[in-house]
Amino acid sequence: MNTYQRIQQRAKELENETARFLGDLVSTPSFSSKEEAVIRVIRREMEKVGFDEIRIDGLGSIIGRVGNGPRVIAFDGHIDTVYAGDLSQWSSDPFKPKIAEGKIWGRGTVDQKGGMASMVYAAKLIKELGLNEQFTIYFTGTVMEEDCDGLCWLYLLREEKLKPEFVVITEPTNLNLYRGHRGRMEIRVEVKGRSCHGSAPERGDNAIYKIARVALEVEKLNTRLRNDAFLGKGTVTVTEVRSSSPSLCAVADGAGLHLDRRLTFGETKESALAEVRDAAARAGYPDAKVFVLNYAEPAYTGKVYPMEKYYPTWVLPENSPYLQDATTAYSAVIGKAPLVDKWTFSTNAIAIAGMHGIPCLGLGPGNEIYAHAPNEACPLEHLSGATAFYAALVARMNGK
Numbered sequence: 184m185n186t187y188q189r190i191q192q193r194a195k196e197l198e199n200e201t202a203r204f205l206g207d208l209v210s211t212p213s214f215s216s217k218e219e220a221v222i223r224v225i226r227r228e229m230e231k232v233g234f235d236e237i238r239i240d241g242l243g244s245i246i247g248r249v250g251n252g253p254r255v256i257a258f259d260g261h262i263d264t265v266y267a268g269d270l271s272q273w274s275s276d277p278f279k280p281k282i283a284e285g286k287i288w289g290r291g292t293v294d295q296k297g298g299m300a301s302m303v304y305a306a307k308l309i310k311e312l313g314l315n316e317q318f319t320i321y322f323t324g325t326v327m328e329e330d331c332d333g334l335c336w337l338y339l340l341r342e343e344k345l346k347p348e349f350v351v352i353t354e355p356t357n358l359n360l361y362r363g364h365r366g367r368m369e370i371r372v373e374v375k376g377r378s379c380h381g382s383a384p385e386r387g388d389n390a391i392y393k394i395a396r397v398a399l400e401v402e403k404l405n406t407r408l409r410n411d412a413f414l415g416k417g418t419v420t421v422t423e424v425r426s427s428s429p430s431l432c433a434v435a436d437g438a439g440l441h442l443d444r445r446l447t448f449g450e451t452k453e454s455a456l457a458e459v460r461d462a463a464a465r466a467g468y469p470d471a472k473v474f475v476l477n478y479a480e481p482a483y484t485g486k487v488y489p490m491e492k493y494y495p496t497w498v499l500p501e502n503s504p505y506l507q508d509a510t511t512a513y514s515a516v517i518g519k520a521p522l523v524d525k526w527t528f529s530t531n532a533i534a535i536a537g538m539h540g541i542p543c544l545g546l547g548p549g550n551e552i553y554a555h556a557p558n559e560a561c562p563l564e565h566l567s568g569a570t571a572f573y574a575a576l577v578a579r580m581n582g583k
């Protein structure tokens with residue numbers, strides 16, 4: 184039996200244990216900024232499978248290390264989840280995981296505690312089968328991703344000085360290989376008016392009429408945005424309108440729009456802001472304020488690490504040697520050539536690849552269409568498939 188056959192066999196043997204660990208993660212709710220309890224569950228499991236070092240950073244993310252080779256790589260899984268939403272839409276308790284129809288059901292099984300479970304058992308395989316000599320491998324269980332993707336990794340890169348040459352994102356890919364996604368940003372547009380008594384609106388200058396004209400220009404802007412053959416089209420949409428006035432019997436003295444902007448390949452913060460300023464000018468208001476919002480919520484540790492809500496686009500080139508290794512490892516343990524595609528949503532790679540230029544690629548158990556949805560469920564065979572792939576990738580990168 185060759186190395187890859189042994190990896191495949193052991194990953195399958197460990198599938199029930201991996202699912203049991205995933206069940207422990209699901210039954211420990213961990214909404215963004217409330218991850219402390221699940222971090223303890225992960226630490227216990229990392230200790231059990233024999234990680235070489237385990238530590239918790241200032242934001243509360245857990246960092247498990249295997250190996251101490253000269254080259255550094257990382258596997259990342261965020262361990263916060265969104266809330267369950269309307270419980271009447273779930274067929275069973277989202278925090279009491281169950282196994283049925285070859286799947287494990289519950290909030291976070293797909294997005295993305297399944298990836299975390301597979302990562303930890305891949306580490307076990309890497310040690311047990313002696314697959315690694317060349318690398319220091321970090322397995323990060325990161326916080327606050329659902330609220331502000333990438334923030335946890337900006338902290339790891341800048342404050343914890345983690346400097347991997349390559350990172351595998353374990354968000355759900357339906358067990359395919361993903362090499363990019365669109366970026367995004369949150370933009371605010373504000374215009375001023377002049378208030379007066381609502382009984383004589385001609386005396387004032389109504390900010391709501393102004394912002395309405397800007398909103399209609401944003402709608403037109405969306406149709407002009409560029410397309411990319413791999414990532415698809417950039418988009419912009421208005422997600423909220425707010426106004427202020429001294430009373431409901433007064434002309435509005437201020438109004439603003441919140442914009443959700445998705446950035447395709449080649450679009451940047453500067454280009455996106457310039458387009459919105461242009462849209463405001465087309466509406467007749469070149470003096471409108473256009474700016475990017477900030478995220479500054481405390482982690483469960485109490486630390487506030489502010490970040491601009493700009494999440495840049497990233498793509499791993501098709502000819503990347505990491506993608507070649509991943510393709511070889513994938514075929515060896517999954518038994519077919521991988522489908523190489525992209526995520527629809529955004530991940531921590533916006534910070535790792537988008538801001539810091541570190542190559543990333545993704546593979547994770549579960550289908551992203553079940554992320555943030557009721558009756559979230561992950562196939563058990565995806566768990567062992569992901570475990571086998573992660574271990575096989577390390578073996579391949581070690582020349583095995």
Ligand SMILES: [Zn+2]
Nearest residue numbers: 261294295354
């Ligand atoms: Zn996710």
